[in-house]
Amino acid sequence: MIRLTIDGKRVEARNGEFLLALARREGIEIPTLCHHEAVEPAGACRLCMVEVTKAQWNGFSKLVTACLYPAEEGLVVRTDTERVMKTRREVLELLLARSPRAEAVRRLARQHGITVPKYNVDEEGDNCILCDICTRVCSTLVTGAIARVNRGVAKKVATPFDEASDVCVGCLSCARSCPTEAIAFLDDGLKRTIWGKTFDVVACSVCGAPTVTKEHPLWMAQRKGVVEEDFHVCDACKVGKTGQACRKVMW
Ligand code: SF4
Ligand code: FES
Secondary structure (H helix, E strand, C coil), X not given: CEEEEECCEEEEECCCCEHHHHHHHCCCCCCCCCCCCCCCCCCCCCCCEEEEECHHHCCCEEEEECCCCECCXXXXXECCCHHHHHHHHHHHHHHHHHCCCCHHHHHHXXXXXXXXXXXXXXXXXXXCCCCCHHHHHHHHHCCCCXXXXXXXXXXXXXXXXXXXXXXXXXXXXXXXXXXXXXXXXXXXXXXXXXXXXXXXXXXXXXXXXXXXXXXXXXXXXXXXXXXXXXXXXXXXXXXXXXXXXXHHHHC
């Protein structure tokens, strides 16, 4: 066990545990926009900055990203110093100027007293804050159909050459994990369109409601060994089936 303090509280961390995970375990809130439990941290949004020091550092302290900084013996962590709050507000000013309509950004900015950023607002700016959650989720858990492309102000998330991807299975993992709802998709009956590709959707074998794209369970069966047909029943009917089975067992 590693012993350290966060905001004056003595805590114990596991080997290799990051400060963000430790703080959250201790009920200390640190705002984040690029953190997602399903994937490795990337340190992309810079919102989770905290100030750290040690007794032997002779008064020196530094700002680090809590999501990527592992707990160390004797570390003194502060999540709410003036330096931390100033940096956090600065990050939010930039994010709000880039993505003025992104609700997650607006909410955090409001909580930090910012309604109008001091930087030029990009009125045409989309909701993508380049947090890379979608690309990490897609490459780690699914097919790696999207990536961050271009440089500077032209940076964005896209499929190769902005064309319909050969490998995308239309699972919506990217859109559902995006903190700012920046990824557009259209579900229209038994058709789904995302990243410029339209998929056929399987109808639930019990009630006929749309379930998943045809490609998604096929890929899951090939790569993860799951039974393709298990995906052909919608969530509501799965719950219903489980309920019926439980009732049979109980009565
Ligand atoms: S589309 Fe969403 S999840 Fe992907 S990088 Fe942009 S903000 Fe992050
Ligand atoms: S959560 Fe740490 S940099 Fe985004």
